[in-house]
Amino acid sequence: MSNNNLSVISLVSIGEHPTSRRPRRAEQDARAIELGIKLVGDNLQTLHAGELSDDDSQQTALRSYLGMGLAEINLLEMPENSDAVLVIAEHLKQKKPDIILTGVRAENGESSGMLPYLLAEQLGMAMVTSIAEILSVDEVNKQAEVLQALPRGQRRKLKVDLPFIASVDMAAALPRQSAFGPARRGQFEEILGTSFTDQESSEWQTADAKKRPKRLKIIKAKTAADRFKAATAKASGGGGKVVHGVEESAQAILDLLVEEGLV
Amino acid sequence: MSELFRRDPRAQWIARNRLHPMHQALVIGPVFGPSGLLRKNLHIIGFIGPNGLKRIDRSGASNDSEQGSRRSATASEVILPLHQVVEPAFYIVVVLDLVSGRLNGHDKDTLGLAQQLANRNNGGGAVVAIAFGELKDDSLNKAGVDRLIHINDEQYAHYNPEQRCNDLQGIIGELEPQHILLPDSINGGGDLGRRLAAALQQRPACGVWKLNDDTVICRGSAGKRDITRPLSKLLLVMEECSEPISETRHENILMSQASSPLANGKLFDQGNISVDPNAIPLAEAGFILSGGNGINDWEQFHHTASVLGATEGASRVAVDDGNMPRERQVGATGTWVTAQVYIAVGISGAIQHMQGIGQCDKVVAINTDEGCDMVKRADISAIGDSTEILARLVELVEQRKQAKQTNNEGDDK
Amino acid sequence: MSSSEFLSQFLFTLISFALLLMLVGAVKRMLLWSQGQSSTIHWLGLLQIPRRYLVDLHHVVARDKYMSNTHVATAGGFVLSSILIVLLYVFQLKLQILTWALLGSSLLMFVGSIFVMIRRRNPPPNLSLGQWQRLPKSLMVFSLSFFILTLPATGILPSDTGGWLLALLLVAGIIWGIGEMFCGMTWGGPMKHAFAGALHLGLHRRQERFGGGQSTGLKAIDLSSKKLGVEKPIDFKWNQLLSFDACVECGRCENNCPAFAAGQPLNPKKLIQDMVIGMAGGDDAKFAGSPYPGIKVGTHKGGAIIPIVNVLVESDTLWSCTTCRACVDACPMMIEHVDAIVDMRRFETMEKGQTPGKGSEILENLSATDNPNGFAPSTRMNWAADQNLTVFGHNEKKQEVTQADVLLWVGDAAFDMRNQRTLRAMIKLLRAAKVNFAVLGDAECDSGDLARRLGDEATFQRLANSNISTMNKYKFNTIVTADPHAFHCIKNEYGEFGGNYNVMHHTGFFAELVSQQKIKLDNSKELALTYHDPCYLGRYNGEYDAPRFLLESMGVKIKEMDRSKSTARCCGGGGGAPVTDIPGKQRIPDMRMADVIETKAEIVAVACPGCSAMLEGVVEPRPEVKDIAELMLDALIEGVVEDTAEVVVEDMVGGAV
Ligand code: SF4
Ligand code: SF4
DSSP states (O other), X not given: OOOTTOOEEEEEOEEEOTTTOOEEEOHHHHHHHHHHHHHHGGGOEEEEESOOOSSHHHHHHHHHHHTTTOSEEEEXXXXXXXXXXXXXXXXXXXXXXXXXXXXXXXXXXXXXXXXXXXXXXXXXXXEEEEEEEEEEEETTTTEEEEEEEOGGGOEEEEXXXXXXEEEEOTTSOOOOOOOHHHHHHOEEEEEEOOOOBOOGGGGOEEEEOOOOOOOOOOOOOSSHHHHHHHHHSOOTTSSOEEEESHHXXXXXXXXXXXXXXXX | OOOOEEEOHHHXXXXXXXXXXXXXXXXXXXXXXXXXXXXXXXXXXXXXXXXXXXXXXXXXXXXXXXXXXXXXXXXXXXXXXXXXXXXXSEEEEEEOOOBTTBOOHHHHHHHHHHHHHHHSTTOOEEEEEEEESOOOOSOGGGXXXXXXXXXXSGGGGSOOHHHHHHHHHHHHHHHOOSEEEEEOSTTTHHHHHHHHHHHHTOOOEEEXXXXXXXXXEEXXXXXXXXXXXXXXXXEXXXXXXXXXXXXXXXXXXXXXXXXOOOSOOOEEXXXXXXXXGGGSOTTTXXXXXXXXXXXXXXHHHHHHHHHHTOEEEEOHHHHHTTSSOXXXXXXXXXXXXXXXXXXXXXXXXXXXXXXXXXXXXXXXXXXXXXXXXXXXHOSEEEESOHHHHHHHHHHHHHHHHHHHHHHHHHHHO | OOXXXXXXXXXXXXXXXXXXXXXXXXXXXXXXXXXXXXXXXXXHHHHTHHHIIIIIIHHHHTTSHHHHHHHHHHHHHHHHHHHHHIIIXXXXXXXXXXXXXXXXXXXXXXXXXXHHHHHHHSOOTTSOOTHHHHHHHHHHHHHHHHHHHHHHHHTSSOXXXXXXHHHHHHHHHHHHHHIIIIIHHHHTSTTHHHHHHHHHHHHOSOGGGGGGOOOOSOOOOOTTSSSXXXXXXXXXXXXXXXXXXXXXOOOHHHHHOHHHHTXXXXXXXXXXXXXXHHHHOEEGGGOOSOOOTTSOTTSOEEOTXXXXXXXXXXXXXXXXXXXXOHHHHHOTTOOOHHHHHHHHHHIIIIISOOOTTTHHHHHHHHHHHSSTTOOOGGGTTGGGTTTOOOBSEEOTTSOEEOBOSEEEXXXXXXXXXXXXXHHHHHHHHHHHTTOOEEEOGGGOOOOSHHHHHTTXXXXXXHHHHHHHHHHTTSBOSEEEESOHHHHHIIIIISGGGXXXXXXXXXXXXXXXXXXXXXXXXXXXXXXXXXXXXXXXXTTTTOOOHHHHHHHHHTTOOOOOOSSOGGGOOOOSOSTTHHHHOOOOSSOHXXXXXXXXXXXXXXXXXXXXXXXXXHHHTSOSSSOEEEEHHHHHHHHBOTTSSXXXXXXXXXXXXXXXX
């Protein structure tokens, strides 16, 4: 690794599986670690805000980051429902990392995706969202080149000044498998964080996500005929057009592609 | 302009009422009796000649056109009522995504929600839309924009969230809006909104999908939970958080705003990089050409994909047979895809495969077997020899590209 | 001094010296084995070596009649001759009867060696060449030399026949013969198999396999140990190292290995030989058998403390295995290939996190959702929404069910639309037979079979423990399942974690019901049908008869495939092979389907959800794939029990009170 002097910290949280709701390694955080390991190898530091839970499954989830080959995870102890941002910012101010990697948003709680932005603001660092890759880090000019993930597999190249915070998108390289042995042997290093409480969110109510009704295709009918048409139109997908013959087929497909703006 | 068929109730009533003096003039075309039988109205055949006698013209020259019971829709483009806010009591700011200079659905929904906020509790608020960069859309007035701030110069053609955030801070300082709304999207809104929140030290409500009086419901836990919380100043809203505006026109008055240049930007856009369609992970790809065991000529398949600029996919059998690498396999046992257009060539559609393409928007099947499951699912099915159809498709696309090129050259001259 | 006197004196020295050399070699070899990890030493097994050799080993060898007779003659002759030679020439017991016996035994051995020679004239590809081509010559020289040497002593020929010339020739022959047969035994020649093989038979890690028993469950490892799985040769148990040395390179494993036949880079014989190379150090250049398909011989080397994977053996080799046990079953030396492969996989998965293909995704799903495909655990029973099943624990009617005759183990087929058909058929059959059964519902987890074969012992143990603690809450007599993998796991592998149950595969259970007349099957249909033995039912659990009995009760005359019962070819679905998906020249299920087509059957009956998925994945047109439960349902004569559903439901509720 040529980036030996770079100080990179990845922030990890405990994720939650979308269907079973069990704790797990968060998918984006794991990708952030993967990116970090590729960048600086063993020099990657990992920080988790919160203490080691007594709950087995929570612990296993946190350990699964260790299973990716980390020697240790630093635990920033803080009382429950305190504001993680302030605690982490306080801690990171002393560490002065060059690059901080996080996921785009957490898998549980508010999952507002604000954390990296707030940290960037607090620490006066640049912030890049949804990166897929760090292409290069130029330690002399204090600049890095990153690829930002855009919808549909597109990528944008950005130059960003060091130090910076980057949130890592799902489009980044898949995280390596977490292995049981290293996960069991990895260490937790506990640091006491300062405490700032988060009053506001305790007043919110949360419930399981409701299925949102699918919006009907509203053809804002200016005429009764339109309304009628909209109401009776065949639901899309229910059996399509069938064309025979080479010429007709090719033309029909081309028309569709043109309509969808693909050619 | 649509050639809409508009009903004219009065004319229809006259047509039904045989005693109406204008009846004869209006009834043309087939008339069905109460029993459903076709009735010929002998009275209306022909016309009264100059000497007062009835004449029947068999030349067809003077056939009545079917204008009677129709009014052309062209004539009656509906003018929507104008919603005016003369003296705004307060402002609601909406920052638009404007993907390639146009409003998209998400923008419109956001404006819809903004109008709800501007008009609740006796209303009086004005929705100020903020547009960065090029603005090609002329339908802003119909989407609920009362006021427009348009900031545009060369740098806004690029990704410059820091500058935009800086501009927004200035605007917000001036207008002191009641609420600021951004689409919580990956097209810039989500990023910009969070930057703004951090800069303003405002806790935003993210993933808002419903407004209920003074509370909003947000999607939390990465979509698994609903959080009901008080309405906050900064709202990052989801698609379909509100109906878009459709029944009013708005003033869309341009407000002037100088952009204050930012000195210490830390992000520099180097432009989009061209992505080889086949380097796009299948799950993300927007346009997939997928091959199955009905393909005889794989060379041609690859060629077609590259001409169309499509990402290549494959059925399990094609992968098993070694024609395609494993990571290209689409289906429940391979990758679940979400393409906008999915072309399945020679894939009959095993259940696992159909599961995997469940999320695709438009499916095209090219197959010899009209009865296969893929054809049942597809929006367009081309029945025939895939080699020939693909060959012809490639030709057509290439012709089109050439035509475009010559056109462009023509423009340049 | 006459030539005969010289010979007898010389032989004393020579043989004593050879024996000494052999002893030194033996000690050296034992030191090699002792590098391995400790494991129980079954001393008593040593006493049983002759019995195991004559019964168990020959039971396997006898599948090839030619080789079996040849081996009896050669090995029998050799063992007898050796004893006599020692008695005659070392202990100098000059008894006439011994001399005659030696004459006979060496003749026997000579005859045997001729057959070995014939076999080796045009050796099939599964046999190794190289030093193994020398062996028949050595055998001949050894037996012939001693035969001729003994002739004068019996008085058939006058002593000193041939004079010095013959004596010299004999000396040369005997040195060659003894060098190969005695010293080679412990110094690494082809005869090593006799020495290591005998000890291996005695000290085998699975003593239960002898005397007709079975031991097929993988062995658990301690998850808190320093290293999980096998990284280097010395991480194997010492008796595993010993077992590798027992290989005779007969290639029977290679002949039966589906992965090898499919052109995947695995050859069980080479794998075992590579383990020997690893243990003793060196490279594989001298290996004279078939290579791993697609990998050149002579490109890998190893040593006792050098990591195996990707140095000595490519990881793809390990991950090609379907754990079908065809190799183990065919191996006359009773070597446990699957154990070795899984041991190495364990290190790859649990220490290196390098499960290939979709492995890592599947393992992550298993730990997050208890099923390999990541479906919500709460949807496990969705398939049975219309089945009105009795579920153990609290049900909707607020009744607590804690007891039933039969626990129906659903397995992951619950999430698979194809195999739900089988499950539905099973339920109808159980109801038709008025069986009082219940299911675990959402509390059931994957049996852990897949995780374990992919080397993730940790996930396996978690799943096993969770299933055991769920099942221990309820009372039932029998577990019945349609999934041979779950069947095997619960029956043979849960025991180590305190779960001991009476488990039956649905074919076994239904066979009982049919023979008790509780299910009546119509036997008038004529079906052109063949039956595919699932590895985990057949080779793993020895159940070949129940499915055939059921099919025959339906009036079917099974068109057996050439490879059926214990030599049945795997469908390619076991051991996580579809997950790791190592490319080969062809696909295993296609080969199996070709076997089916050869019988001209129109239906292939299966008894495993994995087999049905793999075989149905073969491109049509092909014979239809049907589970035996589905076939039974087609042939079920209803009305034997009328209005089954209600009756049974009530019964069950009654049973619960
Ligand atoms: S278990 Fe089966 S696949 Fe694995 S090596 Fe043995 S024969 Fe081959
Ligand atoms: S492992 Fe067994 S079957 Fe295979 S070659 Fe060696 S002795 Fe023969």
